Amino acid sequence: MVTRTRMISAELNGLRAAVRAGMIGPMPPRALAAAARALRWYGPLGAATALPAHRFPGRTGLADDRGTLTFGELDRRCNALANALRSRGVGVGDTVGILCRNHRGLLEAMSGAAKTGASVLFLNTDFAAPQLRDAVDREGVTVLVHDDEFAAAADGLDLPRLTESDLDDLIAGADGAPPPAPSGHGSMVILTSGTSGRPKGAPRPQSRSLALPGGILSKVPFRGGEAMFVGPPLFHGLGLTSAVLALGLGSTLVLRRRFDAERVLDDLEAHRCTSLVAVPVMLSRILAVPGVRTRDLSRLRVVMTGGARLDAGLGGRALAAFGPSLYNFYGSTEASCITIATPDELAAAPGCVGRPPAGTTVAILGDDDRPVPPGTIGRIFVDTPARFGGYTGGGGKDEVGGLMAVGDLGHLDGGGRLHVDGRADDMIVSGGENVHPGEVEDLLAAHPGIGEAAVVGVPDEEFGQRLRAYVVAAGLTRDDVRGHVAANLARHKVPRDVVFLDALPRNPAGKVLKHALPDAAGPPPG
Template identity: 50%
Template sequence: MRVAARRIIAAPVERVWEVLSDPTAYPRLVPGLATVAAAGERRYAYQLRWGGVSHEGAVEVTDATAGTELVLTGVDGPLVRARWSLRAVGEGRTEVHLDLTCQPRGRGWADAATGVVLRRQARRALDSLAARWREPSTSSASALRDQASTQALALVTLARCRVVAPMRPDRLLGVARGFLRWGLTPPGGYAIGAARHPDRPAVVDEQGAVTFAELDDRTTRLANGLLGSGVKAGDRVAVLCRNHRGFVETVVACAKIGAHVVLVNTGLSATQTAAVLRDQGASVVVADAEFRPMLARAPRGVRRIIALAEGSTRSLTLEGLVAESPAAALPRPPRSRMIVLTSGTTGTPKGARRPEPPSLAPAAAVLSRIPLRAGEPMLVSAPLFHTWGLAAFQLALVLGSTLVLHRRFDPVAALRAIHEHRCTSWFVVPVMLQRLLETPEADRGAWSTASLSVVASSGSALPGPLAVRFQREYGRVLYNLYGSTEVSWASIATPDELMAAPGTAGRPPRGTRLAVLDPDGAPVPPGRPGRIFVANEMLFDGYTNGAGKEVRAGMMATGDVGQLDEAGLLFVVGRDDEMVVSGGENVYPREVEDLLAGLAGVREAAVVGVPDEEYGQRLAAYVVPAEGVDLTADAVREHVRANLARFSVPRDVVFLDALPRNSTGKVLKRELPRP
């Protein structure tokens, strides 16, 4: 069978080629193509899943002319040949031809199914490719109106946040120069900041303050220093740092030379860290000196640079590279990527390739629900290596805000920073709010939070009772963003929504599509659970191992189950792989966890499914009582029995001093003891 298809893509040839020349990104284009992973210099292994059939095979790049043609030929499985042809057709547009030949060998249903799947999905691959740049159809006036409306609303949002504002002509020229040189990248953000407000502090940490002009200069020197030390474009630099200027400067300097950055979780074990460095192909690791034990098993050949040391050191340091390197102009680098690790709550973290923002519209989408203001100091307590901390960093670049950073979270120190720096926003993970409320009132009351208008929480589930209690004490300033490393954001709950419907994940911000779908891909009615799918401009570009996430109708699976109420508010029920089937009844632990979080005397709780000989599975609750409270297992069960169905009552109740959590506050359920 043979399929030939053609589409006009609203992107220049080099952008389209960047996608097509990387077969590991194909799972984003072809429904049913589960994974594609490099298996050699020009060979790729793939796995297809369709209609209950799974098949593995391999293809090889048999011909490639950069920007013009790419030919992939099957070397294992069905005799498949795919030929991509590209041709520029006017400014910023590309004509793409896909010629696909599939000749199943007839050795069984799997090979035949593979051929059918490839034939059916060829045109969808071109549709998905076109959707990456939202190609406007000349025959669709509504599509043009939607695009114009989106851009206009983004501009209005940015103007309301004071990102778009009048400025002196000389500074406007500097802003234009910085944008043309670096685009919407971290170097671009600080180059624009250096032109627009050079003397404004860009970062304030325990070492003091560094201005936008100073940071732009320091990162140019650091970039030259990294080049001189052997780091080159295309290398992968792992960053193992707490929240301080060294993290920020490394990310910016690497982007200035085209080196990819791998953000490493500071809470990993030495074994996990070694696996991440090996899997991500890191050639250099920039790490705080305190993390030397985590690098004890690092692969040979990985060079080390100290980001921050307590006292003197003979090792190569960031500060040494900055001091000894010139601020010489850098050549224009190739595009680099930011690789963020998944949380790793169920195993070794995977690397997720973060996309480069196509415009300021993604920032405007978040700002449409979280009213941040340009130029105002922002305390970021969420770890910068995590998607949420990284989002705060990127929003600060758009807003030209001062990043206030602490290496370790301490509730009283955070309140003091808000008071001293007049921070108007605070980025946290939910467990930080819990720790704040557990701090004695006498310690908290010494510092004013009157300047604070936004407390933005994400990274893990925000219990409804915690949201209500926090706002009763600190006012209606809490915003809850629901998202993931893969989809960025899905929905945002405002303070009023969190008070009216505690536990809600809110509504999708502007420019975001969200749907709750049944197993067949159809929307479910309000009040019924289904899988959550999301579409926005910042969906990830796949895992570094070639795998991806399921995509339906242009929307990506979050991996969670949720439901919408009649008002359109989203409620996340739990992970789609955490559903417990007990005696034929489906139970989601999240519902029981939220209920227990509101029980008087409970500090925190986690619920999991454990094997049961009679029912298949049963619920086990792990409860951390508040200090001085004497809880009993029967009291916990009775509370659940009085509020939920009988099959939601945990048969096992285990009391702990604390729940095992990672650095972003997610409970590590695999580390809970067996009941």
């Protein structure tokens, strides 16, 4: 676990970064007292809207599909919802599940529920009805808040449900004054992505530590009082962390219910955004918009990506389009932020995920649980100030010497920068040779005629497994794809099968769902 010395270092690093970014700054005594009271009463999640409301009540805090709200208006709506929920008996010991896209209702449900002392569970908007029912039952949800479009998926659940219109009615009919302090603070629960199995709840107690936000701010130059567009879903760690960070900075948070690349560019211009948060596939689609380089993005200083693999080719295109403003965030639901690559690091080592912030340790261990030399691929183990304590259903991640397994394979280069080579359970053994699909995927994605690529192992009678590549490409043949790999990598890394698709299946956070690829375990289609 993080030692006391490293924790103090992380806190001091976080404090300095928070002051430099404007997250902490001068306030009138009355506002300072009110902000401190909100943090003490409601915890960081409940106070997420209260803190900027006390500092900047008249500043635009949120822009979404319904318009804009000042920080003061947003927090009053959260207070009203909290008071309405309290009148219905919601409080400490309850869990409020939130099944919402990116809009004000999610923030209101999050802050409002936390102000009652209830725990908050963020649910994947891609869940089908059986998955939703399983998560609700397993995580002990007592109230479900959901968008109108998910009513069918929620039908049959035996618990109180609140739709978007219900939220508006409750808020309109309740007092917007701060609710009384609850007797305790609930936890925040984010579900794992489920790309390698059943989604599991990863709860975290509410912490006033500055190690996590400060660690990000020490690497990424977000600044207070600006405007940030957050594209990833807020039920995902990257999206939620970025949104809460924007609120803490007193920056205008720009959200859209659905991602549309051209609309994002419109928003970046209209709101004069200085920062954009997007998963790699979103970046790729933004860069594909005709005329993207003619847009007025002169204020855009930060483009932060994460949540899925950033291949070197896409990183290079983003740096060319946006200048030295690209930051590559690497984290996990269980560990939170692990490393962040800066523009200089991406220029020196394309595709890397950089170095950890203060207080975080990263090690690459071999099968014998010992550190491996730089350049050698092994299992990634970490210790972070914000790591979780175990899943809600019991159990946790493997540990070695106080370091927690992430579930990824990677290596450190000579400069100490981390490179992620793929999931540990994705490694392919073909004819006795280990193949890490990320290496082949990066090479394919760098081909100018290939838009997306995924590589999996499928059963093979002779070699045990063989490689199959799924590519989104125009004007290429199977021989073209195989020949490109053969010209750059060893023979055992050349895919035997090549399948062309119109698009790769992805979850809302942009991760490729390899289990959803057509016939991923059988003969090649066509």
